[in-house]
Amino acid sequence: MVEAVTAQEMQRFDRYTMEEIGVPALVLMERAAMATIEVLAAGTFDLANVLVIAGLGNNGGDGVAIARMLIQKGVNVDLLILGDENRATANTATQLKIARGYGIHTQNRVRDFRNYTVIVDALFGIGLSKPVSSKLGDIIKRVNAANIPVVSVDVPSGLHATTGEILGSAIRATATVTFAYPKQGLLQNEGLKRAGNIYVKDIGIYSPEELAEFKQEESEN
Ligand SMILES: NC(=O)C1=CN([C@@H]2O[C@H](COP(=O)(O)OP(=O)(O)OC[C@H]3O[C@@H](n4cnc5c(N)ncnc54)[C@H](O)[C@@H]3O)[C@@H](O)[C@H]2O)[C@@H](O)CC1
Numbered sequence: 659m660v661e662a663v664t665a666q667e668m669q670r671f672d673r674y675t676m677e678e679i680g681v682p683a684l685v686l687m688e689r690a691a692m693a694t695i696e697v698l699a700a701g702t703f704d705l706a707n708v709l710v711i712a713g714l715g716n717n718g719g720d721g722v723a724i725a726r727m728l729i730q731k732g733v734n735v736d737l738l739i740l741g742d743e744n745r746a747t748a749n750t751a752t753q754l755k756i757a758r759g760y761g762i763h764t765q766n767r768v769r770d771f772r773n774y775t776v777i778v779d780a781l782f783g784i785g786l787s788k789p790v791s792s793k794l795g796d797i798i799k800r801v802n803a804a805n806i807p808v809v810s811v812d813v814p815s816g817l818h819a820t821t822g823e824i825l826g827s828a829i830r831a832t833a834t835v836t837f838a839y840p841k842q843g844l845l846q847n848e849g850l851k852r853a854g855n856i857y858v859k860d861i862g863i864y865s866p867e868e869l870a871e872f873k874q875e876e877s878e879n
């Protein structure tokens with residue numbers, strides 16, 4: 659496995675990829691969604707009845723894109739949006755607009771999480787910086803208590819991506835699909851118990867060092 663990074667390092671590499679290399683954020687989001695779907699559709703998970711839980715940061719945007727792509731493949735998906743949509747990041751607002759443009763409905767509550775065969779957790783990723791509210795903490799606890807397989811997007815929500823500490827409450831994932839580099843928090847403290855099987859997926863995000871190596875190899879070919 660390549661070297662694990664902190665949330666701050668990852669944010670720097672995200673910015674570098676968008677601002678210096680020039681990959682638009684929405685392109686990265688689409689690739690993050692496709693990478694997660696690869697894991698979901700690989701055969702381990704039962705996709706009969708999927709719930710995607712999306713927050714309103716960019717992790718939630720990944721979730722909205724995952725829901726849209728699964729629905730377009732004919733999978734039965736409920737999309738739960740948690741939080742005030744007026745506070746969505748620009749990319750997540752765009753993902754919501756696209757999903758609704760395709761006629762996809764969203765919901766803001768779930769009666770029983772045990773009704774699903776798999777839950778996709780896209781509530782918080784590397785941007786989580788303070789303890790989750792008690793309201794969201796209750797939902798996280800209900801998801802964990804349902805004992806349904808959970809695939810977390812980038813980081814189990816509620817886990818600090820750098821330290822692996824729980825910020826209030828955290829999802830217990832069966833698998834975590836993390837982008838570009840493993841996050842240090844997945845490999846220590848509670849991360850060891852909460853991340854499940856870790857899949858590291860390339861979505862085109864490079865660190866400046868990795869890009870320099872890549873360019874060197876390309877020039878030698
Ligand atoms: N453009 C990018 O930077 C990309 C980001 N990606 C995804 O986006 C994630 C990072 O997104 P963000 O930085 O928007 O943040 P997150 O979506 O991880 O979640 C945190 C969001 O909620 C706020 N927040 C922090 N702590 C909170 C709390 N306790 N309660 C309520 N709100 C809280 C933050 O201000 C932030 O907007 C990654 O983990 C990854 O899944 C991917 O789409 C790839 C590209």
Ligand SMILES: [K+]
Pocket residue numbers: 717779780781782783810811812813814815
């Ligand atoms: K997550």
